[in-house]
Amino acid sequence: MLLKILGILLAVSALGGLYMVFLALRAGDVSGALLFFGFVLLLGLPAFACLRRWNTACAVDATEENANAPVRFVPHWFMMAALILTALAVLAALVIPHVLR
Numbered sequence: 001m002l003l004k005i006l007g008i009l010l011a012v013s014a015l016g017g018l019y020m021v022f023l024a025l026r027a028g029d030v031s032g033a034l035l036f037f038g039f040v041l042l043l044g045l046p047a048f049a050c051l052r053r054w055n056t057a058c059a060v061d062a063t064e065e066n067a068n069a070p071v072r073f074v075p076h077w078f079m080m081a082a083l084i085l086t087a088l089a090v091l092a093a094l095v096i097p098h099v100l101r
Contacts (some may be wrong), residue, residue, distance in 0.1 A: 003050050004050070006050055007046075007047050007049075007050030007054070010046055010050065011044070014040050014047055017036050017037075020039075021033045021036045021037050024036055
């Protein structure tokens with residue numbers, strides 16, 4: 001249900017972005033139209049993915065026969081390390097210039 005609501009909200013936002021692209025092109029602002037078209041792609045592609053899965057079942061709706069299936073563990077330490085390093089790099093880029101003043 002949440003996936004449907006999210007897909008609809010993203011689709012409405014993408015349609016609003018398309019309207020802004022139309023207005024920017026009518027005003028002759030090509031760079032603004034490209035910016036808003038980027039927003040449309042940013043919102044429209046996940047909306048398309050959510051709406052495409054509209055009728056498929058969710059893992060929460062699993063029947064009892066699927067409930068006892070073994071769970072595989074996927075190690076995610078590499079992704080967490082990359083996120084922590086990225087956060088530290090962003091913080092360093094923000095803090096170091098203020099310290100060196």
